[in-house]
Each structure stands twice: as C-alpha cells, then as structure tokens.
Amino acid sequence: MNIAFIGLGRMGSAMVRNLLRAGHQVTVYNRTRDKAEALAAAGARVAESPADACQTAEAALTMLADDAALESTVFAEQGIAAGLAANAVHISHSTISTALARKLAEEHSKRNQHYLSVPVFGRPEAAEAQRLLVVAAGPAPIVDRCRPLFDAIGRQTFIAGSEPWQANTVKVCGNFMIASVLETFGEAFATLRKSGVDPKVFLEIMNSLFASPVYAGYGGIIVNEQFDPAGFALKLGLKDTRLVLAAAEECASPMPLASLIRDRFISAIAHGQGDLDWSSIARISALNAGL
Amino acid sequence: MNIAFIGLGRMGSAMVRNLLRAGHQVTVYNRTRDKAEALAAAGARVAESPADACQTAEAALTMLADDAALESTVFAEQGIAAGLAANAVHISHSTISTALARKLAEEHSKRNQHYLSVPVFGRPEAAEAQRLLVVAAGPAPIVDRCRPLFDAIGRQTFIAGSEPWQANTVKVCGNFMIASVLETFGEAFATLRKSGVDPKVFLEIMNSLFASPVYAGYGGIIVNEQFDPAGFALKLGLKDTRLVLAAAEECASPMPLASLIRDRFISAIAHGQGDLDWSSIARISALNAGL
Amino acid sequence: MNIAFIGLGRMGSAMVRNLLRAGHQVTVYNRTRDKAEALAAAGARVAESPADACQTAEAALTMLADDAALESTVFAEQGIAAGLAANAVHISHSTISTALARKLAEEHSKRNQHYLSVPVFGRPEAAEAQRLLVVAAGPAPIVDRCRPLFDAIGRQTFIAGSEPWQANTVKVCGNFMIASVLETFGEAFATLRKSGVDPKVFLEIMNSLFASPVYAGYGGIIVNEQFDPAGFALKLGLKDTRLVLAAAEECASPMPLASLIRDRFISAIAHGQGDLDWSSIARISALNAGL
C-alpha cells in the first residue's frame, strides 16, 4: 500500500523499516527532519509536512507522544486532516485518550475520511523485531483493508471492537496491568527489606511462580535500582494512568488500584523521579516504610 | 530420614507420598483418621496422636489450615512439643503468621528442639508432581540437615533467612503478589465490559504480553466466572491478606494495595462469596461499576 | 460601584440582591433571560449579552456552573473579555479549575484588564442572608479596590494569596473537607448498621462530639436518606473532586482520600445517583457491606 507515516521516534522508525521490508511505499514526516532523513536510505520518501506526506496515501499512520501532539498534527493547516484524500484512512498507533479517539473518528468522518485506533504493545526492541501486539478497532471493512499493515509490524493482531476508542481502552487497561505489577513489587520488596529478606531471593521465587518476562524484567530493574536511563519514563506512566482513569470514568467504572498508582506516581514526581523509569514507583513504597 | 507428618489434606497427602517415594520412613497423623489410613497402603505408619507420631522422628512436618490448628497441634497434651525428642526438628509447611512462627521458634528452643518455617508455593497438583517451590528459613545447619526432605517434595528450594519467620513473610508476600493480579484483572475487566470490549480478547492479549501461567489461569477463571468449586477459597484469601498485613505492620511497612485487597475480600464475604474461589473478588469491581 | 453580574442561578441571584441592597449599580445577564428580568424589580438593569453588561462596569462578577460555562462566557464574541474596559476587573466567584484561573489571569492581563478569583463557601440560604465566606486571591491593590463588593455578599473575607488560582485551590480543598465527612459517615454508618446499632444514636453522639452544623446537617440527611431533591448534586461533587485532584496534581501533592472519594462518586454515578444529593455517596459504603 501507499502510506504516510508521521512520528519517527524509536517505535515509529522501527515500524517504518518493517513496513518498507514488507513492500509498502512509505512517505515519512517528522517534526525534527533528521529522523526522517535517516529512513530515506531504507527507501522512504521524506515529506515537508503531514499534509504533504498524506497526499497520495491510502493510509496515514501516526505514532506520536500524546494527545496534544496528535491533535495538532491532525488539525494543523498542513495537517493530516487537510492532506488526506477522501476514503483514505488515518490509523493512530499512539497511546491516546478515548476522548480524542472519538473526536478523531467524528472529524475524519466529516471529511469522508476513515479513522482507526490501532495502539500497539511492545517496547522498541519488539517493534524492530516485528513482534508488536497490535490492537485494532473501527469499522470491520476498514480494519480488513488495513490488515497487511498490521501484519507488517506485529506478530499478532487483535480486534477490540467496531468503535475506534475501544482499542484505546484496551491499550490503557493493558498498561494499567503492567503498572500494577510495579506497585505490587514495590510493596512486597519494602516489607521484605524491612524483614531482612534479600529481595533477590524473593524475585527468584516469583520468577519461578509467574514465569513471566514482565515480572522478570521489571522485578530485576527494581531490585537493582536500574531506573536511569528510563525504559519508559515515570511521567509517561502517570500520563497513561490518567488516561485509564479517564476512560474508566467515562463509562462509570471506578478503579481504586489505578487511583492508588496515580497517587504513587504523583508522589514520585514530587520526589524528582519524573524522568526515571516508571518502575521507580517502588521507591515510594520504600519511602513510606521509612527505608 | 525417620519423619512424622501431621495434616493430611490434599497438599499434605501428596507431600507424604513423595517423601515415601524418596525412601523416607513416614509416620502420619490426621484428626480425621481415614486420611491417614489412606496412606498406609503407600507405606506410611499411622499414629494415634501427634505426640505418638513424633516419638522416634528426626523431623516432624506439619501442613495445617491456619494458626489455630497448628498451635493446638503443637501445644496439646499429646501434641508435637510433648512428643518430639531433643535435637529433633519441627518443620512447619503451613501458611501461618510471622508471630506464630516466632512463638514456635522460642517454645521449641526451650525444649531443646529445633524449628524451621518451610512454606511452599503450589497447588495440590504441583504437590503431587513434586513440583512445589520450597521456601526455607531457620538456622543454616538445621536447614542443611533437612534438605533431603525439601528435595523430595519440591522442584527448587529457596533460603529466605536464618530466622524461621522470614520464610513466612516470603510466603504471604508471594500470595499477595497473586492476589493483586486478581484485583488488577477485576478492575480492568469491569472497565472493558462497560466499554463493550470482550474480556476474552483482552485476556488473549494479556496472555501474549505476560506469558504467565498465573495470568492465563486466573484470567480464564474470572472471564468464565468459574468460581465454584473453589481452587482456593476466598475466605482463605482474606486470611492470607490479613497475614501479610500483620507481617508488614510488625516491621512498619504500609501496604495500601494489600489494604485494598482486604477491603475487597471483606465486601465479597458480605456478598456471600466466602466459599467461592478467591478470584471472585473480581465481582466486587463489577458491582462497584454497576454491572 | 458600577458592576456587571453574569450567572443568575440561586447563588448568583441572591448575591445580586445583596449587592443592590448595599447600594451598588448592577447590570445583570443570564443565558435564560427570565432570571435576569426577575431582578429588574429589585433595581438591576438587564443586559443583552455579557459584553453589553460589562460596557460601563468597573467590575464584572461571574457565578457560573463550571469551567466550560465560564470560558465560553468570557471568550465569546459578545463575551466579557470583549466588553470589559481597560483597568476594569473580572471577579470569578465560580468553583473552577486552577488551570482556568491561570488562563483567565493571563488573558485578561493581555487586554489590560484585571482578574480575581473570589470563590465563596455557603449554600443559597447563606447567600440570601449575606452570610457567605468569601475567599479572594489576586494582586493586593485590586483585591482592596473590590472589598466593598465582598463585604456586600459575605460575612467574612479571607485572602488566599496574590495569585488568583490560589483562591480556587482553597475552595476545592474546602469542598474536599466536606466530601470527606460524607465518606466518613458512610463507612461508620455501614459498620454500625451491620452491628445492629441505630445510626441515629451514633449521629446524636457525633453531634455532641463535633458540635458542627456540617456534621449535623449531612449526618441527618444520610441517616434519613433525604437525597432527593439534592441540595448539591452528586455529579457536581464528582466534578469538584476532579478539580481538587487536578489542583493537587499540578503541585505534585497526592491526595489518596480524594482519590477514594472520586472512586465512590463514580460508583454512585454507575448506580444512577448522579442527580441525588452528593451525601448519597454513603449508599456505596452500604452496598459494599452487602446492605
């Protein structure tokens, strides 16, 4: 397919390389142009603006930091909404609010464009290896039309529903599942340390019990206090927790554990941990235990 | 070794069979005698009382329901403390409070007996298959002396510390790790259901993401509402949460997530779920979301 | 003073009557004109738009439902910002976000207008009786200039700081203080009812202990389940809790009790209580106790 790709951070760049490998024609745009240039060698065309990137595209894929970045990229004068042809699709891979997803669906529809929310699970390494988990939502015929793109970037595609925002709910709930592991480890480690038990031994047992790469990975980071550089910055963890709480409030579902995690992240921000890895939330449990 | 084994529920009986298979001589005792008789065919001798079982034993192993059951079995007139020889070891496999573990260590010591806390992770099937995770704590020479017993019942033995109660802290923290998965699933599923997303799809994604048998197992039970018969009764889950909160309070470590889980279990008890599987805690999230 | 007053609900109308009584010239505007007409008999002039109301005003006072209502009233084509003279003051009495207060201060400043946040504590009856508690924040000279207005509507004026948004923080923290009384009563009453104790007896004791009209008032409403009609609608209580959490997040201060209250309100919304009195949050404690 002939596609545009906007937002070339580590995740986006890896996805573009896989799309090119799969034989798609990709025009790229990034606010800082050097990241776009870097993909030219792999076969991407470099555009001057989002609208320019979209001109001949059947689909415009976006992978941006947050609601504000995506919204301005879509609705700017030279933005996606202005550049995308009728019947073409905007596929948002970003972790955004369900509210923005609904607005995008509505606004693209007014312009006879389509919109899908297709967030992904996986870190940059998984993106490089074409191992992302892809969660798609939107009208079934449009999802079907774009399947080759999902196959190019991930190892499996899941359908969350016919409303695009449903995929965003799945994504933020998934991130909540991971964040809760961090809080759980934080509390257990604090109690164990105050009891004179080596957290490494506990982690070894948990690795036998859960046998999960998520537990092994984050458990190891916390035990070894490897919070800097961040794999995923705590301030982004707070943002995602805000998103899951907002999604849950919209459908009147209270999530007290998500509230607890939000309070922990805020406390961590107050202690200057915003740029550390989000698993450094464990320090707040330690702090409250007097460690 | 020549050992006594007291407490022949599904876990205890499976452990006895493995100890016999490994060549140990086992004298068994159970309050309801038929469970003891059932092991005679496998080579166990049946005793008339805990004290009787302990008479010639180098080690007395106990696997009982809770603090009250263990305490009465140890300190009864015909109890373990009365029957065990000097220099012999009492090994408690039960999930008990750190407070009782400390009391047992002290009381056995007064009688020139030894005490180890050796709780295990694993369900009855794992016990049958000699696949338990064994967590031992106590004086190193005594732990070493009993290693053949741990090897006979489990796939791996971890040393939690030189104080017996430390193994109990590890055990209750481990159970807290599992309970928090239940709460996390409960909140996520409630939000997803209210958003019209099929929880089965979310579970499939989580299974790809976490790749953990714990998530697959409990996630499936919750999605399918298979709470009856209980694999692990909710009222026992509440008991264990009480234990982790007590252990944490003793060392002045607040665990707000454990507090949240406790409140959920209590609400579930109020709704008549005490004998359902502890994963039915998810119903309380659903209830609060108006489902 | 010559003033404009926009937003004539029960609170606003009562405030206008007191301003007129104190001898101020008041031009009023309300989206539904009949509420404005009703004040004409008391001496108010009725304007055609917010801008019209502001034309000759030294100060424009607003008492509107929420951020959205205030923002549109200020920035509409015929809005306050367009109509207010240079050096005149916009005084916002509404319970709004600290974020909007900051935006208003900035935008009015660009137009050489002044801005004060002056939220009030008190129900409509207190407004009628000139008994409001007035909390003012902004540059001291501007606050001083407007004091006669505060004296006309309230029994006491407090200065929260030199930044307008600080008064909004005070207001939402104050509402949080009240909301927490509701949650506290809810939990205590649930436990007492399940213990067979008459909540009325407990309330009587608390009235002796706290001797506070807030406790007597809300305690009575909850004990008698007088939630309809609402004195203050639960959905507005949720809005205010959102505001205090937002204000606290901006300054990195976690408020776990506010989070708990938010979760309760959301659960109450899920059970159809949005238009009942916010003290009906107590029903969620009862629900979780199986009552």
Next chain:
Amino acid sequence: MNIAFIGLGRMGSAMVRNLLRAGHQVTVYNRTRDKAEALAAAGARVAESPADACQTAEAALTMLADDAALESTVFAEQGIAAGLAANAVHISHSTISTALARKLAEEHSKRNQHYLSVPVFGRPEAAEAQRLLVVAAGPAPIVDRCRPLFDAIGRQTFIAGSEPWQANTVKVCGNFMIASVLETFGEAFATLRKSGVDPKVFLEIMNSLFASPVYAGYGGIIVNEQFDPAGFALKLGLKDTRLVLAAAEECASPMPLASLIRDRFISAIAHGQGDLDWSSIARISALNAGL
C-alpha cells in the same frame, strides 16, 4: 453505690473524683500504687488487688489501656472475675475490641456476674469537668441500675444496644470519625502548602465553615506542628484504627478510609512518630508531597 475502680490514669482518676463527689463509696486499685494513694485524700479506699477492691462492690469499673491490660486484670488469680460477687456488674470504660467485650460478657455470665461495655468520649479535661459522653450497652435492667454512675461522670449517656460489644463498636467508629479529620487536614494542608497558601488562613476558613471544636483543636495542632507532648499518642491511634477495622471485619463491612488511615499511621510509626500526637499523621501527607 459501693463501687470498685481499677485503672487510675488521668482519665480514671478524674472519673473517681467525680464518683466520690456524687456520694459513691469508691475502692480503688492501680498497678502502681501511688496513683491510688493520691485518691485516698479525696475519700477513696485503697485496695491491695483487683479482687480485693471488688469484694463488697456492687459494680467494678475499669479504665485500662488496652485489651491485654483489661484481660489480665479480669482473669488474674486476684482479678476482677475472682473477686466480684454474684449479681454484681463489671463496667468496662476502656477502648477495647468487640471480641474481648464478647468474651467478657460470656465469662462474667458463667460466674453469675453482669457485664456492661461503657466507653466514654472525651479527653482528661472533659473527665475532670464531668463532661464525658457516656456510651452504654448491655441488658437494659443492668444499664438502668448503673445510671447514677454514668450521670456522675458525664454530661450525657447514650444507649448503643443490648449487647455490650455494640458500645465498643460505637466508640471505635467515633474515634475513626476523628482520625479521618486528621487525614483530611493532612492532605489539604499538603496541597495548600505546595500551592503557596498559608495553612493558617485555610484553617480560619474551615473554622468558620465547620464551627467545630474538633476541627479548631486538631487543625491548630497540625498547623503549628505541636505534636509533642502528645495529647493522644499516635501508636494508640493505630491501635484504635486496628480495633475499628476488626469490628468492621467481624460484621463484613469494608472501611477503605479506615484502611488508608491505618497505612498512614504505620508509615508514621516507620518514621519514629509513635509517641507524637496522632495528628502528626499529617506529616505523612507532607512527606508524600515532597515537603
């Protein structure tokens, strides 16, 4: 009446003086004898043991620190149960668990003695001034018989129910109501301080709003950080919170705010605040906000 009074701390001594003033004959006992001697001048007889104090008593009143102290005083060889005549009444004024209240009712009944739980609200100054709030529970005829005693020590008597433990539930719920004020102030003050608002101004507003001596008193202590010496030690606050959570768990009523308060007290203990005033819980909110 001819009564025994055991437990002569500041509260108990004040109560004895009022009982003597009202014309009752009082025999006193205290573990450290000097506190008993101090009351001899006021007309009390000094006993050698609890049993000795009870010999001719129609009622034995106890005011002791906790469950352990009361239990040992009742069941010791020279304890109350041993000394009290048939048909005489044991009146426990202490803040104890509902579980112990039930045990006492049962044990006294076995000995043909009566038992009432009659906890009181009020600080030592209120006890001196005969201004306590008295909460009585037990069989109505026995409560009636003892009314002159309640009138002698307090300003008002409330009947909680016909089961003694119900008065203990009322007492611990009442203490929870106060503790929640401390947590509420702590969170609000942290947010206000981080917002640059003077907590004293906020307290003044709250004093106008709540008009409650409890708010004025504790608000002032927190604002001025007057935590030492403690009016009521934080470790006792933790004990009482444990009691309300236990009472609530017995009747299957979750109290998440009580859980939150418990976690705060534990964190305060971890920071060495056990002997400070319980209102120093506010420091934990400040800590989590990075103050």
